[in-house]
Amino acid sequence: MISPEHYLMLSLALFTIGVIGVLTRRNVIIILMSIELILNAVNINLVAFSRLYGDVNGQVFAIFIITDAAAEAAVGLGIILAFFRNRETLLADEMDLLKW
């Protein structure tokens, strides 16, 4: 029997992998992919608790997030593409235009 704790553990693992990926990887595309992992960790939580409490709202919310993630990926990739055209780099530590 798979209990809610299992789902939470999976979700926690995914979330942690995602956060570490965002913080440590230099390639912007990988950072974007890590953000997707974080979002999906949230989705797993939502679906798990929706199933636990028999309420469909959680699943509806998960679908919204998936849609949102798709849109976000499109916009994010667009920005990255535009940025690459200007600076010929995808490395986050070279994106320091905000620096003093």
Add this chain to the structure above:
Amino acid sequence: MNAPLPYFLDHIWLIPLFPLATAAVMLFYGRRLKNSMVNYLCVGSVFLSFIYSFGAFLQLTAMPAAERTAIKILFEWIPAGPYHMLNGRISNFLADWGFQLDPLSAVMILVVTGVGFLIHVYSTGYMAHEGGYYRFFGYLNLFMFSMLMLVLANNLLLLFVGWEGVGTCSYLLIGFYFHKKSASDAGKKAFIVNRIGDAGFLLGIFLTSALLGTIRFAEIGPALAAGHFALGDPRIVAIALLFFVGATGKSAQIPLYVWLPDAMEGPTPVSALIHAATMVTAGVYMVTRTNAIYQLAPAAMAVVAVIGAITAIFAASMGVVQNDIKKVLAYSTISQLGYMFLALGVGAFAAGIFHLMTHAFFKGLLFLAAGSVIHALSGEQDMQKMGALSGKIRKTYRTMRIATLAIAGVPPLAGFFSKDEILAHAFEYSHVLWLIGWITAGMTAFYMFRLLFLTFHGQSRVDHEVEHHIHESPNSMLVPLMILAVLSVIGGWIGIGGRFEKFLEPVIAGAAQSPLEAARPAAASSTEAALMIASVAVAFTGIALAWFLYLKRTDLPAKIAKSLNGFYDLVFHKYYVDELYDAMFVNRAKDLGLALGAFDRNVIDGAGVNGAGWLTRFVSKVSMWWDTWIVDGSVRLGSFLVYCLGFVSKFLETGYVQNYMLLIVVGLIGVLAYYFYLAHHVIH
């Protein structure tokens, strides 16, 4: 006078207006007019004035003797309102633009317009080849206007307008050749010297207004009677003396006579019209016009008589040694004016005006004839370079001879009658004054015949080039000479038997009652005859002496001059009066000007203007320092502090997104840890 005035008397205000109109045309449009047009307009307007004057004169004489006063008030000129008189009463100050014709002003306008017209005609010939022809006639007509205003005015203030007008025209005409420095200097001198007299006259007008409450001539007599002033009231004497100060300026008496000899720089017709016949007699006219005041001031009368007598002999002595033909005539004019004032001073107002009239004839003629001589000699004025001209310019010579005889006092010419009358009155007043006048008469005869002999007789001393060009003047110049010559002969006859005196009697206040006149019958006719013979004798003595010295023994004058070395020099240099005035007043005035200039430069400019500038600069420097260091300093200090703060905090901003993200995660973990801590330890 209720009955309407006859035409000419009702239109006396037109008499000054004709010359004014043409003067305006000349001065505004004259440049575009041809000389012939200028002649028609200017001479014509003066002739028209003469016609109107003559008509007014005839209509005036047609009236009964006692009523011979025509007053025409055009409008109220200065209705200045009420003021307190000296006696505390309220009076209304009022000056009309009004005209008054009585026997006195009738004589004056006839002389002014008559002689003026002749001199205008003469000028058309004399000035024909001069530049500024229209300007000359414009000034001349403006002068005629002013002079006629002067003699026709019905109050003191309007008289003063004419008085100043003639002064201005005199200035303009003396300086007519303005490119010559001596001429423009002479004009200025005349103007400034006259200012001194005018100041006195103006004060006199103020005092009259304050004391009598009126400035109308017609009301002065009644006001004096109503005021019950004592004979010799000091205030009346003050008015009379102040008026006389004005008269000494305008009529060239001691001490203000110095401008008249210099005024000869002007064209000769100007000398004839202004500085012999009309303007310089304005003082005589004015004193006669205000004789009601003078008759209450015996002290002032005495001053007038003494100044007149001294001026007469003093100027005559200077006339004796002058070599410039016009200067001789100028000193002669001063001397004759002195005669007139002598007459006024001894109370013989009519005799003074009589001499004024005859003098206008023969002195006008003398100047015009001298102008004709100068014209013939291409501008030569020095008598030492003349001589033997009688055959070459015969007509000029004859007219001048008549004028010379007239001024010398040879009967039956004009000068004899008027001069004799003055001397007779002077004899009654004071034997000393008579003696001075008598000697002056002899000197007059002497220097006038000296002039005549040096100019027309003896050997010719004319320069050779000039001699070829000697020519008689054109008819336009000769005809006025002849008319004036006739007047110089017959002009005195109207005075025979006291007719002239009788004619003027209504104007001379209380002529019958005056103490001086009362003494008149005392002078026996035998005395009068003796005086007459004496004056004729002295005239002939003067003539004979001149003949002896300048025709018979021409070497003598130089010897006499040498033997009288110091004295001759003194007289020749006009007693150094000009130098004395320069030293006493002119240079002192200049010094004052220089001192004021230095004061301006050093104190006003230096301490005042520059000081204020320095102070402003100093204040602005201080405030600049304040601005730079305090105001700007505080602003910059603020910005510096912000900068320091920013310098420290900027190291937080790495610009790496992941750094920020890490901080967010650390912060989130910190916050969560804090709440977990709270949940586990604080709440339980």
